[in-house]
Amino acid sequence: LAKTTQPISMDSYEGQEVNITCSHNNIATNDYITWYQQFPSQGPRFIIQGYKTKVTNEVASLFIPADRKSSTLSLPRVSLSDTAVYYCLVGLMIKAAGNKLTFGGGTRVLVKP
């Protein structure tokens, strides 16, 4: 499983865009990049998954450069409720049986008024 490195914490203000970059230098050809969000006292929740280029959904965008050695989660116009810990995972797509889901320390995002 590819090791990931992401910032420990980030502060932002309401209405701003938050970009969290995750480094995964030894990503394998078959690996996907997945981001999860965790609020206090809750289990993580899936945000977005991608393989290359750009993926967008109603919550976030995921930018993956051509070499795939890093990825950036973009949260547009954050609100106070976006204060959470964000985890970057790299590995086989969940659909593959036996995917050993391993979480790192995550990035604590604090959105201020």
Add this chain to the structure above:
Amino acid sequence: NAGVTQTPKFQVLKTGQSMTLQCAQDMNHNSMYWYRQDPGMGLRLIYYSASEGTTDKGEVPNGYNVSRLNKREFSLRLESAAPSQTSVYFCASTGQGAPEAFFGQGTRLTVV
């Protein structure tokens, strides 16, 4: 659908006591996982089960045992609880039909 259900939600144990944390999913998922999360830390994988009948160690398996009772249920047992096992425990499951893992609400365990 209930998704992933964990019981109990809270538990206090004395050192040396044993207990089993229960997890059940109703999404017909093949794979199930147990994590622990210490205060201010990320999730650490204890054990996982890729499919019914199989279990494998994760990052921190010592002091724990698991049973994949059937496709729906995956239990975590502490044979002799220690204060170092005080943590929040999360169960998760993944299946063929969706790209994400689904998590339970967690069990907050305190060992005194």
